[in-house]
């Protein structure tokens with residue numbers, strides 16, 4: 132049987148397979164990722180995430196597409212990161 136862990140997305144508890152990343156665990160839990168999701172390979176930085184483990188004070192950061200879920204993980208995403216998205220041509 133697949134090992135499951137309890138994680139918290141935006142304050143709500145979910146039981147997800149232990150071998151998922153934060154991003155795939157959110158999709159497993161039913162979220163449709165419209166923001167904070169880009170390349171899915173650790174390059175773009177769009178999925179910057181902060182989290183902490185239940186019972187520990189340390190606040191950790193990571194990429195949701197690269198960070199594996201852990202038991203008791205509380206997750207929040209960082210909105211609008213990276214913030215400097217060019218919308219004009221550099222030569223103008």
Ligand code: FES
Nearest residue numbers: 169170171176196
């Ligand atoms: S989606 Fe691009 S770094 Fe995670």
